[in-house]
Amino acid sequence: LIKRQNVPLIAMTGNEFSSLAKLADVHLDVSVSEEACPLGLAPTASTTAALVMGDALAIALLEARGFTSEDFARSHPAGTLGRRLLVRISDIMHSGKQVPTVDQHASLTTALVEMTRTGLGMTTVTNAEGELLGVFTDGDLRRAVDDADIDLRDTPVRSLMTSNPKTITADKLAVEAAQVMEAFKIHALPVVDEENRVVGALNIHDLLRARVV
Numbered sequence: 001l002i003k004r005q006n007v008p009l010i011a012m013t014g015n016e017f018s019s020l021a022k023l024a025d026v027h028l029d030v031s032v033s034e035e036a037c038p039l040g041l042a043p044t045a046s047t048t049a050a051l052v053m054g055d056a057l058a059i060a061l062l063e064a065r066g067f068t069s070e071d072f073a074r075s076h077p078a079g080t081l082g083r084r085l086l087v088r089i090s091d092i093m094h095s096g097k098q099v100p101t102v103d104q105h106a107s108l109t110t111a112l113v114e115m116t117r118t119g120l121g122m123t124t125v126t127n128a129e130g131e132l133l134g135v136f137t138d139g140d141l142r143r144a145v146d147d148a149d150i151d152l153r154d155t156p157v158r159s160l161m162t163s164n165p166k167t168i169t170a171d172k173l174a175v176e177a178a179q180v181m182e183a184f185k186i187h188a189l190p191v192v193d194e195e196n197r198v199v200g201a202l203n204i205h206d207l208l209r210a211r212v213v
Contacts, residue, residue, distance in 0.1 A: 012053055014046055028053060084212050089177060090170040092210045093191050093200035094120065101126055101198055104133050104158045108144065111136045111157040120203045122188045125161045130197040132190055134161035167192045170199060174212045177202060 002009050003023065011024035014031035021027040030053050036044035061067075073085035100114045100123035114123045115136070122137040136157050144150050144160050167190050168177050177189055181204055191200035207213045 010057075012050055014049075083210065084175045085173070087174040087210050087212055088170070089168055089172050089174055089191055089200070089202065092174055092206045093170060093202045094118070094206070095200045099198060099201045100124060101130075102136075102157060103128070104156075106157050108136075108150075108152050108155045108157050108160060112141070115141075118201075120188050120201055122201075122203075123157075124190045124198045124201065125157055126198055132165070132167065132192055132196050132198050133158065134163040135165040135188075135190060136161045137186075137188065165190060167196075169193065174207060174210055178204075178207050178213045181207075 008026075009024045010026045010028065011020045012028045012030045013021045014029070015021060016027060016029055016031075030046070030049040032045045032049050034040060035042060035046060036048075069085050098118060100118040100120055102111050102114050102123050102125055104125055104127055106125075111123050111125075115121065115138075122135050124132055125134045125136060126132055140160055140162060144152065144155070150160070166180055166184055166186060168180060170191050170193075180189060181187060188201065188203035190198055191202065193199050204213070
């Protein structure tokens with residue numbers, strides 16, 4: 001049937017005189033001197049030889065065709081590797097009213113209300129133009145509570161926030177956000193544009209739901 005369709009046939013066999021080997025356009029000899037089976041009966045070493053040759057052919061073809069990780073992802077969009085190579089921050093980030101944001105002059109109480117509303121474990125702190133100045137996180141809150149000199153009702157959030165926080169842009173892969181979170185031991189990231197304006201936010205739970213970690 002393959003011959004009638006004029007499809008080139010490459011065969012891997014352990015017997016160069018077999019019917020398949022003779023009919024093939026290219027025959028690859030993957031014979032072994034003996035099987036690993038102590039009885040010398042079950043195909044063991046021979047199956048490993050065929051597997052190794054198959055992998056070698058696949059890799060050689062991949063390099064010859066210039067096959068990229070993006071090509072792989074398009075062929076396996078639903079698998080774990082596909083998700084890691086295809087899902088971008090823009091696909092999973094919170095946007096619009098779901099982005100926790102308070103003005104730099106807001107009180108700590110206002111920041112806590114915003115954190116509770118969105119449930120991301122942090123809120124971004126911005127200026128009037130929407131540019132990111134810092135973030136206020138659960139960790140910042142714990143440190144503030146431990147400080148007896150801080151009035152939690154009236155203290156401006158800017159005095160307690162983390163300045164120059166780690167950020168990411170919406171065009172990055174979601175797996176890159178996971179790498180940043182792991183490297184710096186943080187659980188949430190603001191998403192910013194080229195002018196450092198806040199356009200979104202995400203946390204570790206978003207990455208888990210997207211199954212990229």
